[in-house]
Ligand SMILES: Nc1ncnc2c1ncn2[C@@H]1O[C@H](COP(=O)(O)OP(=O)(O)O)[C@@H](O)[C@H]1O
């Protein structure tokens with residue numbers, strides 16, 4: 001018998017529920033009990049928990065968000081908070097803790113493992129895809145699809161008005177969403193941390209404004225820039241204002257925001273979440289600990305949890321090069 005605990009932490013991601021469902025069904029197989037802690041690490045610190053049964057996870061595979069709720073929990077950044085979390089795990093006689101979250105959540109789990117003897121497993125769930133040792137994180141594919149769907153609609157109205165739009169997408173400080181969304185929506189420019197620095201803002205503004213003016217003087221079409229959040233120091237709205245002034249052409253900002261975090265997970269995320277959920281309980285049954293379950297080349301992998309938060313994974317260089325050298329230049333045939 002094992003008493004397995006699970007929580008979801010950090011930004012919610014479509015597919016977290018699917019992972020929880022897979023965990024619960026696999027635990028049923030092993031006759032393990034499941035304790036769900038609510039509101040991320042806050043639930044662990046405050047002892048906010050509930051036994052999770054199969055009935056609780058019926059019909060949740062297609063639901064966005066997380067039925068366990070999620071949160072950021074600043075208390076975990078102090079020794080006191082971590083020790084409180086550990087004391088709840090001991091009081092509740094938990095044998096193993098599965099955390100579904102991003103790199104921050106895994107850093108928290110590693111802290112817990114320093115003071116607690118139980119088994120710990122991380123499942124990568126974040127729309128940002130910024131977790132190492134897994135090709136994709138749960139939620140990334142859905143977020144990309146959601147953003148593309150929104151931008152396709154923006155393109156229609158942009159085409160009709162021959163207008164310039166600057167669309168901001170999420171990703172905190174990594175460009176996985178920006179590049180994938182920008183390329184898949186045929187953006188004229190993709191601006192992200194990996195290909196655009198703002199050290200000399202004047203130069204950057206002039207380059208962008210020249211590019212917009214050239215493109216718009218030669219053709220009657222739309223012009224879309226997909227930009228990463230937190231890239232332009234004064235924000236995307238200010239960038240749009242500056243470019244409008246410089247070009248004399250209306251540049252309209254559009255911040256997609258939280259729409260990218262919600263919604264029903266696409267098949268790819270449901271399947272990834274299910275595979276990783278099943279594998280995590282199987283690993284616990286084999287006595288394993290301190291692991292992240294990930295997927296590489298379509299195969300589930302178990303990697304040391306510590307290796308998942310080294311921030312070594314980057315946007316594919318060939319994708320960045322293709323955008324810079326080929327895709328961002330308006331083609332003669334489009335003019
Ligand atoms: N270095 C750390 N030590 C302990 N806990 C951490 C650490 N970094 C993050 N956490 C915990 O994990 C939570 C989620 O992390 P955050 O970075 O906000 O999201 P994500 O897990 O999606 O990357 C934080 O609110 C905090 O409770």
Ligand SMILES: O=P(O)(O)OC[C@H]1O[C@](O)(COP(=O)(O)O)[C@@H](O)[C@@H]1O
Pocket residue numbers: 010011012072102103125126127128170171172173229261
């Ligand atoms: O919900 P908040 O606290 O405003 O955070 C916004 C951030 O959360 C995300 O949506 C997801 O990030 P995490 O999964 O790392 O928490 C980022 O893309 C964004 O920068």
